[in-house]
Amino acid sequence: MNTLEVRNIKKTFKLSKKQQKIEKSNLKEKIAVNDLSFTAYPGEIFGLLGPNGAGKTTCLRAISTLIKPDEGDIIVGGTSVKTDSLIVRGKIGFLTSELKLEDHFTPNYLFTYFSKLHDVDIETIQERKIKLFKRFGIDEFMEVKVGELSTGMKQKTSIAISLVHDPDFIIFDEPTNGLDVLTARSVTDYLIELKDLGKTVILSTHILSVVEKLCDRVGIIINGKMKLCDKLENIVKDNQKDDLEDTFFKLVLEEETVGAF
Amino acid sequence: MKNALTVFRKEFYRVVSDKRLIFMAVFLPGLAIYVMYSFMGNAIGNEVQDIQEHTMIIYTENAPQDLIDLISADDKPSEFHLTSELSQSEIETKVLEGEIDIVLQFPTDFETLLTEFQEDDFEIPQITISYNPGERYSENSYWTVGYHLNQYRQAIVYERHGDEIYAFSQTEEHIVDEDKASGQDFAMLLPMLIIMFLFSGAMSIGPDSIAGEKERGTIATLLVTPIKRSELAIGKVLSLSVISLFSATSSFIGIILSLPKLMGAEGGELSTDIYGIGDYFAIFAVLLATVLVIVGIISCISAYAKNIKEATMLIMPVYFISIITGVSSMFSGEAASSTMIYLVPIYSSINMIISILTFEMFPIHFLVFVLSSLVYVALLIILMTKLFQSEKVMFNK
Numbered sequence: 070m071n072t073l074e075v076r077n078i079k080k081t082f083k084l085s086k087k088q089q090k091i092e093k094s095n096l097k098e099k100i101a102v103n104d105l106s107f108t109a110y111p112g113e114i115f116g117l118l119g120p121n122g123a124g125k126t127t128c129l130r131a132i133s134t135l136i137k138p139d140e141g142d143i144i145v146g147g148t149s150v151k152t153d154s155l156i157v158r159g160k161i162g163f164l165t166s167e168l169k170l171e172d173h174f175t176p177n178y179l180f181t182y183f184s185k186l187h188d189v190d191i192e193t194i195q196e197r198k199i200k201l202f203k204r205f206g207i208d209e210f211m212e213v214k215v216g217e218l219s220t221g222m223k224q225k226t227s228i229a230i231s232l233v234h235d236p237d238f239i240i241f242d243e244p245t246n247g248l249d250v251l252t253a254r255s256v257t258d259y260l261i262e263l264k265d266l267g268k269t270v271i272l273s274t275h276i277l278s279v280v281e282k283l284c285d286r287v288g289i290i291i292n293g294k295m296k297l298c299d300k301l302e303n304i305v306k307d308n309q310k311d312d313l314e315d316t317f318f319k320l321v322l323e324e325e326t327v328g329a330f
Numbered sequence: 331m332k333n334a335l336t337v338f339r340k341e342f343y344r345v346v347s348d349k350r351l352i353f354m355a356v357f358l359p360g361l362a363i364y365v366m367y368s369f370m371g372n373a374i375g376n377e378v379q380d381i382q383e384h385t386m387i388i389y390t391e392n393a394p395q396d397l398i399d400l401i402s403a404d405d406k407p408s409e410f411h412l413t414s415e416l417s418q419s420e421i422e423t424k425v426l427e428g429e430i431d432i433v434l435q436f437p438t439d440f441e442t443l444l445t446e447f448q449e450d451d452f453e454i455p456q457i458t459i460s461y462n463p464g465e466r467y468s469e470n471s472y473w474t475v476g477y478h479l480n481q482y483r484q485a486i487v488y489e490r491h492g493d494e495i496y497a498f499s500q501t502e503e504h505i506v507d508e509d510k511a512s513g514q515d516f517a518m519l520l521p522m523l524i525i526m527f528l529f530s531g532a533m534s535i536g537p538d539s540i541a542g543e544k545e546r547g548t549i550a551t552l553l554v555t556p557i558k559r560s561e562l563a564i565g566k567v568l569s570l571s572v573i574s575l576f577s578a579t580s581s582f583i584g585i586i587l588s589l590p591k592l593m594g595a596e597g598g599e600l601s602t603d604i605y606g607i608g609d610y611f612a613i614f615a616v617l618l619a620t621v622l623v624i625v626g627i628i629s630c631i632s633a634y635a636k637n638i639k640e641a642t643m644l645i646m647p648v649y650f651i652s653i654i655t656g657v658s659s660m661f662s663g664e665a666a667s668s669t670m671i672y673l674v675p676i677y678s679s680i681n682m683i684i685s686i687l688t689f690e691m692f693p694i695h696f697l698v699f700v701l702s703s704l705v706y707v708a709l710l711i712i713l714m715t716k717l718f719q720s721e722k723v724m725f726n727k
Contacts, residue, residue, distance in 0.1 A: 082722075083722070130550075130725065133550070133554045134554065135550055135553055135554065135721070135724070135725060136721040136725060137721070155556045155558075156556070158554050158555060158556040159556040161554065163550070163551070163554045165547055165550045165551065167547030167550070168546070168547040168548060168550070168551055169546040169547055169548070170546070170548065171344070171542075171546065171548065173344060173347070173348055174344070178340075178343075182336065182340050183551070183555060185333075185336045186333060186336055186337075186552070186555040186556075186557050187555055187556065188556065227551075230551065231551065
């Protein structure tokens with residue numbers, strides 16, 4: 070079953086003196102996520118929403134096996150990130166918001182490189198490359214160095230690279246950040262296509278309109294805790310607000326974290 | 331190992347497909363050394379020739395003709411004038427300005443005074459030599475004239491006392507292994523330069539390859555692929571080592587080709603013909619082992635640093651320590667005899683290079699050096715793997 074279950078995870082980071090200054094805190098540790106749980110199902114886009122520092126990136130990194138939860142576990146398609154991280158890595162496609170591809174390489178080279186690291190055979194690499202590059206309009210630029218590509222084309226290349234192995238679980242952190250309307254539309258359309266293909270998609274974004282348009286269910290994280298997790302319309306209705314933005318602000322204000330946002 | 335090879339190929343391709351990078355990392359070090367040393371050699375050669383061909387402007391007062399004849403017979407051309415042509419202050423000004431190289435002032439009736447050496451009231455004649463030590467022609471004239479003045483003095487002593495004045499005479503016989511002597515010249519210069527260029531070669535690409543991945547965020551994409559962290563570490567270290575080795579080889583060739591020019595200009599004779607193919611293979615093996623250790627150190631530091639700038643900053647102290655270690659070889663030119671020394675990274679490399687260059691390599695030292703280097707590389711790869719596995723180092727610094 071291609072479900073992704075986040076089970077009561079907790080992650081604590083030690084704070085350096087420099088970090089304590091930035092956080093304006095005397096505490097030596099910071100709980101990034103605490104008792105966080107949710108489940109994402111195949112054929113749905115699950116949106117993770119929260120102010121800056123709420124714990125979204127920590128949660129996504131834990132799902133992607135980049136960090137290990139101190140407590141709890143994450144089960145990706147029946148595999149634990151704690152015990153079988155190598156297997157989990159083969160199942161997920163992860164796009165980080167901080168990714169900047171190396172300027173010197175072409176999309177073609179990078180696609181092949183990451184495909185090989187995912188142990189994809191040569192024939193499949195070519196098939197996937199043609200399909201994804203055509204889908205994103207990269208095919209004409211596949212031999213152009215990344216440094217010479219537009220921001221939109223770079224982001225599309227990053228997305229294609231994160232999907233080289235046709236993963237069942239797709240974890241995208243701010244995939245439309247800094248993109249123009251046309252490119253952003255192309256990305257969001259593709260996420261819908263992935264969902265229709267039965268993939269499990271987890272999306273973290275600040276853009277509420279994207280969440281409203283794409284996400285079947287939403288989890289709102291504030292101060293490392295899951296504040297709400299439900300279908301979009303239920304969240305809005307239960308909080309007696311007109312839209313997601315109003316609901317989101319209400320929840321954040323309740324937690325007195327509006328300053329951080 | 332398949333994945334390590336994929337990482338190796340990609341990192342290798344990153345350098346070789348970038349013409350600027352390949353020029354900067356591989357060709358430039360050798361070319362720069364060759365041009366720099368050849369230029370220095372030519373400059374020193376020209377300087378020596380210029381001084382040799384310079385006509386010494388000598389002003390004299392009451393100078394004996396025999397001394398003037400001796401100086402005139404020297405290979406260095408000379409031109410004599412009398413101090414009476416100028417005032418004392420004019421002479422001093424011209425010495426200061428470099429128009430006069432040296433002034434020799436003898437007492438009146440100097441030659442008559444010399445004959446009165448047996449009289450009771452005999453006083454040793456005082457000669458005044460004026461020159462400018464801050465001016466190269468003047469200083470060189472002082473040494474040339476001083477040499478002939480000494481010859482002249484000895485001739486006078488011989489005239490007065492004959493052979494009896496000399497307690498003994500001497501002849502010199504040079505019993506020397508020319509190859510070893512040349513080897514020692516190489517051993518005093520090469521180790522420091524080799525370590526310096528091995529380091530700078532690895533430094534030019536290492537931080538970008540590893541700390542750069544963190545800076546660009548590509549490390550996360552790389553770490554979510556199902557490859558082992560150790561494969562990633564091995565792939566990175568191997569590719570950087572090969573490129574650094576190219577860089578070091580280029581530097582080595584540059585040094586070998588230019589050193590004879592540099593040493594030749596200083597009047598020495600240096601030829602790399604003294605070394606056989608076995609010596610070159612041994613040097614290459616030492617370079618390979620050393621480059622692996624250096625790349626391992628640089629890679630670990632780069633993996634620890636959060637960006638390229640921090641990596642470069644953290645590598646600098648290690649680089650300076652290595653240079654200082656290399657400088658130590660410049661004073662002795664002899665390899666350490668204790669086997670334990672060959673366990674100390676970098677210092678062992680320097681001693682190995684010296685021992686090969688001076689034809690004094692012991693197989694046990696070579697074996698200890700190679701094996702210990704391999705152990706260090708393995709430990710550094712394990713450390714790098716741990717760093718790649720560390721959440722704090724990778725994502726929370």
